Amino acid sequence: MHNFITYYLGAGFLASLISSVLPIVFVLGYALVAMYLELKVSAHMQDRLGPMRTGKWHGWAQPLADVVKLLQKEDTIPTAADKLLYILAPLLVFMGSYAAYAAIPFSPAYIGADINLGIFYIIAVSAIVVLGILMAGWSSDNKWSLLGAMRTAAQLVSYEIPSSLAVLAVIMVAGSLNLNDVCAAQTGWFWNWFIFGKFPFLFITFVIYFIASLAETNRSPFDIPEAESELVAGYHTEYSGMRFAFFYLAEYANMFTVAAVAAVLFFGGWNSPFGTFMSGPIWGAFWLITKGMVLVFIQMWLRWTLPRFRVDQLMYLSWKILTPFALADLVAVGLWTVLR
Amino acid sequence: MNPTARYFRNIGKGFSTVLVGMKVTMRHLFTPAVTIQYPDARMSIPERGRNRLYVNMDDCIGCDQCAMACPVDCITIETAKSLSTEDLGVTSTGQKKRLWVTQFDIDFGKCCYCGLCVPPCPTECIYMTSVFEFSDYDRKNLIYSFITLTPGEVAQKVKQAQQAEREAAAKKAAASAAAAAQKAAQAAQKPAPTPEEATQKPAASTAQQSTSSDSPGKQEDKKMESREAKPGQEPTSSAGDNPHESKTD
Numbered sequence: 001m002h003n004f005i006t007y008y009l010g011a012g013f014l015a016s017l018i019s020s021v022l023p024i025v026f027v028l029g030y031a032l033v034a035m036y037l038e039l040k041v042s043a044h045m046q047d048r049l050g051p052m053r054t055g056k057w058h059g060w061a062q063p064l065a066d067v068v069k070l071l072q073k074e075d076t077i078p079t080a081a082d083k084l085l086y087i088l089a090p091l092l093v094f095m096g097s098y099a100a101y102a103a104i105p106f107s108p109a110y111i112g113a114d115i116n117l118g119i120f121y122i123i124a125v126s127a128i129v130v131l132g133i134l135m136a137g138w139s140s141d142n143k144w145s146l147l148g149a150m151r152t153a154a155q156l157v158s159y160e161i162p163s164s165l166a167v168l169a170v171i172m173v174a175g176s177l178n179l180n181d182v183c184a185a186q187t188g189w190f191w192n193w194f195i196f197g198k199f200p201f202l203f204i205t206f207v208i209y210f211i212a213s214l215a216e217t218n219r220s221p222f223d224i225p226e227a228e229s230e231l232v233a234g235y236h237t238e239y240s241g242m243r244f245a246f247f248y249l250a251e252y253a254n255m256f257t258v259a260a261v262a263a264v265l266f267f268g269g270w271n272s273p274f275g276t277f278m279s280g281p282i283w284g285a286f287w288l289i290t291k292g293m294v295l296v297f298i299q300m301w302l303r304w305t306l307p308r309f310r311v312d313q314l315m316y317l318s319w320k321i322l323t324p325f326a327l328a329d330l331v332a333v334g335l336w337t338v339l340r
Numbered sequence: 341m342n343p344t345a346r347y348f349r350n351i352g353k354g355f356s357t358v359l360v361g362m363k364v365t366m367r368h369l370f371t372p373a374v375t376i377q378y379p380d381a382r383m384s385i386p387e388r389g390r391n392r393l394y395v396n397m398d399d400c401i402g403c404d405q406c407a408m409a410c411p412v413d414c415i416t417i418e419t420a421k422s423l424s425t426e427d428l429g430v431t432s433t434g435q436k437k438r439l440w441v442t443q444f445d446i447d448f449g450k451c452c453y454c455g456l457c458v459p460p461c462p463t464e465c466i467y468m469t470s471v472f473e474f475s476d477y478d479r480k481n482l483i484y485s486f487i488t489l490t491p492g493e494v495a496q497k498v499k500q501a502q503q504a505e506r507e508a509a510a511k512k513a514a515a516s517a518a519a520a521a522q523k524a525a526q527a528a529q530k531p532a533p534t535p536e537e538a539t540q541k542p543a544a545s546t547a548q549q550s551t552s553s554d555s556p557g558k559q560e561d562k563k564m565e566s567r568e569a570k571p572g573q574e575p576t577s578s579a580g581d582n583p584h585e586s587k588t589d
Contacts, residue, residue: 041369043373044368044369044370044373045365045368045369046368047368047371047372047373047374047375048373048374048375049373049375049376049377052377301362301365301366302358302362304365305358305361305362305364305365306358306361321351
């Protein structure tokens with residue numbers, strides 16, 4: 001099956017435009033849902049009610065109200081800030097998170113760019129986010145921002161190693177870097193998913209990837225870059241209004257990116273869990289988004305369960321636990337694949 | 341324990357404790373919230389909760405005991421004596437009302453909700469309600485007036501009380517002057533004790549007006565007034581005596 005946009009519109013400019021704009025429509029809608037989910041999940045896990053007024057029914061319009069508020073807010077730039085970098089940083093961060101959507105196969109009939117380096121591209125392009133965050137922290141001319149940015153850089157660089165090693169183990173089994181092919185390799189019932197493959201090695205791989213991806217999205221318990229109790233808000237302390245909204249959107253976009261990648265690598269991506277039942281281009285999008293949202297929910301669940309790591313604990317977890325385990329896992333999966 | 345074993349043990353412990361924590365939060369996700377949507381839903385106020393005071397003026401005898409008990413002086417009471425021809429009725433506890441309450445203000449901006457004014461009340465007419473939402477934009481609006489008389493009535497009652505007081509004082513002065521004259525007539529040589537008698541009249545009239553002034557120096561006056569107003573205690577010490585007269589002694 002091929003990309004339905006190129007099928008109907010050819011490979012011209014219009015097709016590329018629609019292909020590139022389609023994910024942002026999804027990201028904006030998803031961000032609203034995820035914001036609402038986060039508010040409600042956090043509230044109910046703490047035995048609170050959360051927003052209940054906005055829009056009458058259980059505060060469903062709260063994210064809309066938040067967005068409208070952010071858009072109306074005054075856009076402040078500190079006088080001592082490096083203006084060019086300051087303005088560029090949120091764009092770069094969002095660009096880095098959004099670019100990853102190009103290689104995510106939403107459905108067997110839709111993938112932004114069906115390139116054979118899919119997952120490699122996602123890992124590479126996500127690294128731009130670090131640059132944007134460093135720029136934001138440096139240009140703000142604020143000690144909290146700078147400290148937050150330094151922590152982010154250290155954290156993201158450390159956790160990219162276990163996450164890349166984990167991805168590599170799956171790639172060895174699937175035999176392709178193209179995420180569409182990785183999905184296709186898991187077709188059938190849910191026991192064909194890679195999370196159950198080479199048991200238990202790919203399951204351990206999934207756990208490693210999930211922990212590392214939490215750290216890469218700066219989510220709690222790895223949110224030391226924005227640790228509100230010690231760093232005000234970390235690298236986006238000085239940002240307000242629209243620019244802050246970009247950071248916010250980028251964080252939620254990132255959450256879904258890592259969740260979608262985990263869904264593709266370990267949970268069959270757009271495959272239905274029940275063989276050919278409920279499968280097809282539209283159901284494919286449904287399954288990928290559902291799996292992604294479940295993983296996003298688990299990220300939130302962990303956020304409201306665990307307290308924040310200390311910096312040394314963070315480094316210990318990455319270098320002394322995740323990396324050696326990922327390496328050992330890689331060797332085990334590699335041997336299994338070769339000696340099959 | 342050797343370091344390797346500890347390393348693996350720590351990892352195992354880390355995972356198991358995270359799962360325990362996740363179980364706890366998942367359980368709480370489905371337990372009903374402990375918070376309520378306040379203006380729509382309310383918690384019940386404890387039976388003995390101390391909130392806004394209320395004064396049932398039908399039962400108030402103007403004894404000023406609550407104002408005296410108040411540690412922050414937020415209660416202001418002024419009274420005027422009723423005429424002997426007027427009948428103010430009795431309270432629900434059966435006490436006869438003798439004073440017109442011309443002012444009964446409670447300043448809730450000052451009130452500390454200690455509840456000390458409630459127990460002294462002989463007729464139990466001042467008590468705590470369960471109303472606690474009465475914030476206001478202006479501090480003046482927190483001064484609650486409980487009197488049932490209209491301003492016109494208040495002026496009239498004060499005036500008639502003053503007049504009655506003056507008449508009584510004049511009568512008394514006349515009587516004592518007559519008695520003095522009689523005494524003088526009897527004793528012939530002795531000069532009349534005028535200076536003491538002359539001061540009695542103005543002193544008596546000021547005592548009537550200063551019933552409820554807040555200055556601590558007038559505390560004595562208040563006590564006298566309250567004793568006079570409280571029917572149960574009246575006949576004990578100065579039976580039949582005019583309290584105003586005893587004050588000037």
